Amino acid sequence: xxxxxxxxxxxxxxxxxxxxxxxxxxxxxxxxxxxxxxxxxxxxxxxxxxxxxxxxxxxxxxxxxxxxxxxxxxxxxxxxxxxxxxxxxxxxxxxxxxxxxxxxxxxxxxxxxxxxxxxxxxxxxxxxxxxxxxxxxxxxxxxxxxxxxxxxxxxxxxxxxxxxxxxxxxxxxxxxxxxxxxxxxxxxxxxxxxxxxxxxxxxxxxxxxxxxxxxxxxxxxxxxxxxxxxxxxxxxxxxxxxxxxxxxxxxxxxxxxxxxxxxxxxxxxxxxxxxxxxxxxxxxxxxxxxxxxxxxxxxxxxxxxxxxxxxxxxxxxxxxxxxxxxxxxxxx
Amino acid sequence: xxxxxxxxxxxxxxxxxxxxxxxxxxxxxxxxxxxxxxxxxxxxxxxxxxxxxxxxxxxxxxxxxxxxxxxxxxxxxxxxxxxxxxxxxxxxxxxxxxxxxxxxxxxxxxxxxxxxxxxxxxxxxxxxxxxxxxxxxxxxxxxxxxxxxxxxxxxxxxxxxxxxxxxxxxxxxxxxxxxxxxxxxxxxxxxxxxxxxxxxxxxxxxxxxxxxxxxxxxxxxxxxxxxxxxxxxxxxxxxxxxxxxxxxxxxxxxxxxxxxxxxxxxxxxxxxxxxxxxxxxxxxxxxxxxxxxxxxxxxxxxxxxxxxxxxxxxxxxxxxxxxxxxxxxxxx
DNA sequence: ATTTAGAATGCTAACGTTGTCATTGGCGCC
DNA sequence: GGCGCCAATGACAACGTTAGCATTCTAAAT
Numbered sequence: 052x053x054x055x056x057x058x059x060x061x062x063x064x065x066x067x068x069x070x071x072x073x074x075x076x077x078x079x080x081x082x083x084x085x086x087x088x089x090x091x092x093x094x095x096x097x098x099x100x101x102x103x104x105x106x107x108x109x110x111x112x113x114x115x116x117x118x119x120x121x122x123x124x125x126x127x128x129x130x131x132x133x134x135x136x137x138x139x140x141x142x143x144x145x146x147x148x149x150x151x152x153x154x155x156x157x158x159x160x161x162x163x164x165x166x167x168x169x170x171x172x173x174x175x176x177x178x179x180x181x182x183x184x185x186x187x188x189x190x191x192x193x194x195x196x197x198x199x200x201x202x203x204x205x206x207x208x209x210x211x212x213x214x215x216x217x218x219x220x221x222x223x224x225x226x227x228x229x230x231x232x233x234x235x236x237x238x239x240x241x242x243x244x245x246x247x248x249x250x251x252x253x254x255x256x257x258x259x260x261x262x263x264x265x266x267x268x269x270x271x272x273x274x275x276x277x278x279x280x281x282x283x284x285x286x287x288x289x290x291x292x293x294x295x296x297x298x299x300x301x302x303x304x305x306x307x308x309x310x311x312x313x314x315x316x317x318x319x320x321x322x323x324x325x326x327x328x329x330x331x332x333x334x335x336x337x338x339x340x341x342x343x344x345x346x347x348x349x350x351x352x353x354x355x356x357x358x359x360x361x362x363x364x365x366x367x368x369x370x371x372x373x374x375x376x377x378x379x380x381x382x383x
Numbered sequence: 384x385x386x387x388x389x390x391x392x393x394x395x396x397x398x399x400x401x402x403x404x405x406x407x408x409x410x411x412x413x414x415x416x417x418x419x420x421x422x423x424x425x426x427x428x429x430x431x432x433x434x435x436x437x438x439x440x441x442x443x444x445x446x447x448x449x450x451x452x453x454x455x456x457x458x459x460x461x462x463x464x465x466x467x468x469x470x471x472x473x474x475x476x477x478x479x480x481x482x483x484x485x486x487x488x489x490x491x492x493x494x495x496x497x498x499x500x501x502x503x504x505x506x507x508x509x510x511x512x513x514x515x516x517x518x519x520x521x522x523x524x525x526x527x528x529x530x531x532x533x534x535x536x537x538x539x540x541x542x543x544x545x546x547x548x549x550x551x552x553x554x555x556x557x558x559x560x561x562x563x564x565x566x567x568x569x570x571x572x573x574x575x576x577x578x579x580x581x582x583x584x585x586x587x588x589x590x591x592x593x594x595x596x597x598x599x600x601x602x603x604x605x606x607x608x609x610x611x612x613x614x615x616x617x618x619x620x621x622x623x624x625x626x627x628x629x630x631x632x633x634x635x636x637x638x639x640x641x642x643x644x645x646x647x648x649x650x651x652x653x654x655x656x657x658x659x660x661x662x663x664x665x666x667x668x669x670x671x672x673x674x675x676x677x678x679x680x681x682x683x684x685x686x687x688x689x690x691x692x693x694x695x696x697x698x699x700x701x702x703x704x705x706x707x708x709x710x711x712x713x714x715x
Numbered sequence: 716a717t718t719t720a721g722a723a724t725g726c727t728a729a730c731g732t733t734g735t736c737a738t739t740g741g742c743g744c745c
Numbered sequence: 746g747g748c749g750c751c752a753a754t755g756a757c758a759a760c761g762t763t764a765g766c767a768t769t770c771t772a773a774a775t
Contacts, residue, residue, distance in 0.1 A: 062451065063509065063531070065731060076755050081733065091753060106530045111507040112444050112453065113731035116760045119394065121444065123487075123508075131463065132473035132684070133667065141464035144490055148501070153508055155455075156488040158476055169480070175443040176455075176485055177395065198438040199395070278667065301667065308671035335465065335610065335633065339640035340672050352464070397761055408725050413763065423723060445761035448730045 064105040073101035084109060111153075115177070123153040124362065125173035127183040129161045129248065130277070133301065135332045135351045136184055139206060142355025143182055150363075152179075161248055161277070163188035170195050180362035182355075185249055186210045204358040207349075208250050209372060217370040218357040222250045225347045226257025228377050229296045229329050234265040236383075238294035238327055241270040244285050244306060245298020246277060254331070258296055275302060283309040286326070294327040294383060300337050303330030303344055307382060318342055320381050327383025342381035349375045396437040405433035416441060443485075447509070455485040456694065457505035459515040461493045461580065462609070465633065467664045467683045468516055471538060474687025475514055482695075484511075493580055493609070495520035502527050512694035514687075517581055518542045536690040539681075540582050541704060549702040550689040554582045557679045558589025560709050561628045561661050566597040568715075570626035570659055573602040576617050576638060577630020578609060586663070590628050607634060615641040618658070626659040626715060632669050635662030635676055639714060650674055652713050659715025674713035681707045 066077045073080065075098060082089050083098040090098070101107075115121040124147060128136040144154050157173060159166035170192050173181060180202040187193040196203045196214050203215040208222055226243075233241055241262050243255045255272055262270045271289060275281040282297065282305030289295070297303035307328050310316040317323045318341055330337060330346040337344030350373045357371050398409045405412065407426060414421050415430040422430070433439075447453040456479060460468040476486050489505060491498035502524050505513060512534040519525040528535045528546050535547040540554055558575075565573055573594050575587045587604055594602045603621060607613040614629065614637030621627070629635035639660050642648040649655045650673050662669060662678040669676030682705045689703050 063506075067731080077731085078733080078756085079754060082754090085733085089753075094753080106527075108503060108506050108527075110509060110731055112447050112509055113760090114733075115444050116448055116762090117731080117733040119760070130473065131476070132469045134469070137464045137466070137469050140488070141462065141490065144463070144488070148489060148504075151504070153487050153504065154489070155485050156472070156476070157480060157486070158473065171440060172480075172483070172485065174395075174440045177442060177444055195438070195440075199440075280667070283671065304668055304671050308673075311673055334668075335612070336636055336666075336668050339615065339636050341640075341643055399761080409761085410726085410763080411724060414724090417763085421723075426723080442761055445730090446763075448732090449761080449763040451730070 063110065064107050065110070066107075069098065069101045069105055069107050072105065073098045121153075121177045121179060122151050123155055123176060123178045125155050125157070125176070125178035125181040127157050127159060127166065127169055127173065127181065129159050129184055131156070131158060135299065135334070135349070136207075138351030139184065139355035139358070142352040143359040144355070146356050146359035146363075159188075161246070163192075167192045167195070174199050180204070182206065182358045182362070186214070188249075202362040204361050206354050206358050208253065209370065213370060215369065216358075216361040218354045218361060218373060219371075220349055220354075220373050220375045222253035223257035225331065225349075225375050226254040226259070226296070227261045228257075228375075229254075229347065230258045230261035230267075230270075231265065232377060232379070233294040233296070233327060233329070233383070234262055234267045236294075236321070236327065239267050240292050241267055241294045241296070242273060242289045242292045243270055243296050243298070244273045244275055244282055244289075245302050247274045251298040254296070254298060280305060282306045283312075286310055286313060286315070292326060294329075296329050296331075298331060300330035300332040300334040300344060300346055303328050303346065303382070304334075304337065304340065307340075307342075307344070316342065318381075321345065321379065321383050324381075324383060329377075329383050333378060338380070345380045345383045346378050347375050348378045349373075395442065396439050397442070398439075401430065401433045401437055401439050404437065405430045453485075453509045453511060454483050455487055455508060455510045457487050457489070457508070457510035457513040459489050459491060459498065459501055459505065459513065461491050461516055463488070463490060467631065467666075467681070468539075470683030471516065471687035471690070474684040475691040476687070478688050478691035478695075491520075493578075495524075499524045499527070506531050512536070514538060514690045514694065518546070520581075534694040536693050538686050538690050540585065541702065545702060547701065548690075548693040550686050550693060550705060551703075552681055552686075552705050552707045554585035555589035557663065557681075557707050558586040558591070558628070559593045560589075560707075561586075561679065562590045562593035562599075562602075563597065564709060564711070565626040565628070565659060565661070565715065566594055566599045568626070568653070568659065571599050572624050573599055573626045573628070574605060574621045574624045575602055575628050575630070576605045576607055576614055576621075577634050579606045583630040586628070586630060612637060614638045615644075618642055618645060618647070624658060626661075628661050628663075630663060632662035632664040632666040632676060632678055635660050635678065635714070636666075636669065636672065639672075639674075639676070648674065650713075653677065653711065653715050656713075656715060661709075661715045665710060670712070677712045677715045678710050679707050680710045681705070 066080050070077045070080045157169040182204045184207045186205050206218045208219045245251050282302040286309045315325045333346045333348035398412045401412045402409045489501040514536045516539045518537050538550045540551045577583045614634040618641045647657045665678045665680035
């Protein structure tokens with residue numbers, strides 16, 4: 052072991068360390084990084100050699116402080132594991148990373164207090180914009196965002212009174228479309244299974260309103276845990292049901308698994324299913340299983356990319372409806 | 384519209400703005416935030432009121448610069464969408480967020496150049512540690528990490544010469560376990576389908592070596608795209624195959640879908656399957672479909688949590704093998 | 716009454732950059 | 746030969762915070 056002086060545990064080399072080694076001043080090094088044309092080729096060569104030798108990597112924190120531009124954006128999702136929101140994160144990250152933005156990712160875990168906390172933690176890092184799934188759960192959170200004075204994109208829904216920009220789709224209409232299809236198919240005893248977050252509730256509302264308007268019996272609603280296993284046994288709690296709208300594909304597939312065990316699933320087309328099942332999300336998997344899953348396809352990736360574009364430009368519409376599609380396969 | 388003075392487009396309020404409003408100096412405000420006990424209750428009250436009024440949120444960039452602690456950690460994954468790595472990100476984020484760490488998430492998209500670029504972009508934000516899936520693809524990347532002088536956790540494998548810490552499992556042994564099981568079941572014509580990233584290749588090696596050592600015919604290897612659709616038609620390219628190890632569950636389920644169309648899938652137990660299929664990852668979905676998917680279960684969430692713990696403590700073992708389990712269901 | 720301790724507060728210099736001015740030479744031009 | 750001009754480089758303050766050391770004031774101890 053060499054005897055370790057205070058400098059031995061190297062903190063990262065700084066501009067002035069490079070400058071000293073190259074025999075120039077710090078600003079010259081800074082210019083080699085940012086405005087190489089302003090530096091004489093000979094000097095530039097020496098500085099570049101020094102940077103290589105020390106393994107210099109500019110400190111973006113200091114840059115951000117000096118320029119008042121952090122080149123980072125805050126992202127808040129309910130959860131990232133097994134979730135369709137991962138598509139959105141991927142989409143926005145693919146748009147933003149090439150431009151030098153860092154994505155700070157946080158999860159609210161569907162918890163309003165944690166959401167507020169994460170929002171404020173995010174803001175303390177001075178992101179240039181915030182992209183979140185949904186809208187702030189509390190007025191405190193909303194106020195925080197409004198006061199921040201940066202672009203905010205709410206996604207995965209179309210809020211009535213958005214804080215700023217929106218990239219989403221109409222969850223209510225998704226519920227409407229499913230109810231219309233199911234009742235049109237002659238189903239009469241409908242149910243909605245899934246979470247009770249705001250977006251799921253919007254779907255439920257559209258579903259419920261429409262089913263009743265079309266003369267079906269009042270649909271039932273079953274609130275389930277976030278994992279699909281609860282949905283496996285859900286049909287036991289819905290005696291006589293002949294059509295189910297699941298808040299996401301995972302729940303739908305879980306429910307179908309329960310139906311299969313109960314002998315209520317056919318490998319044939321929708322018309323032969325004792326119980327129709329419609330999901331939401333269009334997981335690739337839904338296309339691959341048998342019977343294949345009918346679902347509301349949403350464009351998670353496009354939502355992310357659109358959100359990114361919305362924070363990059365100040366012109367054009369600030370509320371984008373990416374829509375959805377009812378994809379009919381064999382399950383319902 | 385109120386007439387907009389230069390202060391009207393408020394940049395976020397600073398410590399000294401709060402100080403001025405409260406009639407104290409900046410350090411006193413700083414102390415109210417960090418060391419409230421040192422400030423007289425009366426003063427503290429005034430400062431807190433001022434903070435509330437202005438909506439003060441401390442600037443973590445400036446804090447980080449002053450204290451040389453960013454409380455951020457860099458995370459590099461190949462991809463986050465539809466991927467089991469999302470579990471790992473969730474796991475580490477759940478450990479780290481409560482401690483005030485920000486997670487900076489980047490994706491390499493299985494591209495070595497992009498990985499190096501992201502690594503250096505990450506380092507420029509001075510994270511206190513880096514957690515990545517796998518090991519750096521290039522020597523440049525590895526050098527970057529070694530010189531950074533911060534904890535580095537490589538995950539999802541057990542590198543022979545780790546840079547620092549490791550939280551993973553033995554991909555080679557996973558291949559061994561699957562081959563052993565399949566050959567033991569009397570299968571003879573094996574194939575491996577999936578990507579050709581380093582981890583998949585390790586699995587293939589264990590699979591291939593073992594199958595041959597046990598006297599099966601030399602397994603075939605089919606490199607597929609990252610999405611599952613390619614795997615749907617894969618069986619056409621593997622005539623006579625009677626057992627398949629897929630690099631992940633999505634590929635496995637896609638492959639099963641192809642088998643089903645070809646009439647080569649039974650709803651009965653493994654012994655009745657013309658072609659056995661084993662996946663890797665243990666997606667919840669695999670348990671729900673019919674036939675249910677046999678798979679190598681890995682602990683993505685635990686990998687993330689362990690990685691987080693490894694960067695938080697300097698004591699204890701720095702290389703953790705989280706293992707895997709062969710979960711046998713109906714597909715093989 | 717004087718000292719002493721401590722509680723409360725403040726000043727100044729960092730942290731690693733960049734923006735905004737200097738300053739220094741060398742060159743062509745009338 | 747003096748003039749301005751540009752190319753190359755540098756000094757200094759600022760960004761918003763904290764660390765380390767004053768300073769002030771009150772109150773108890775002598």
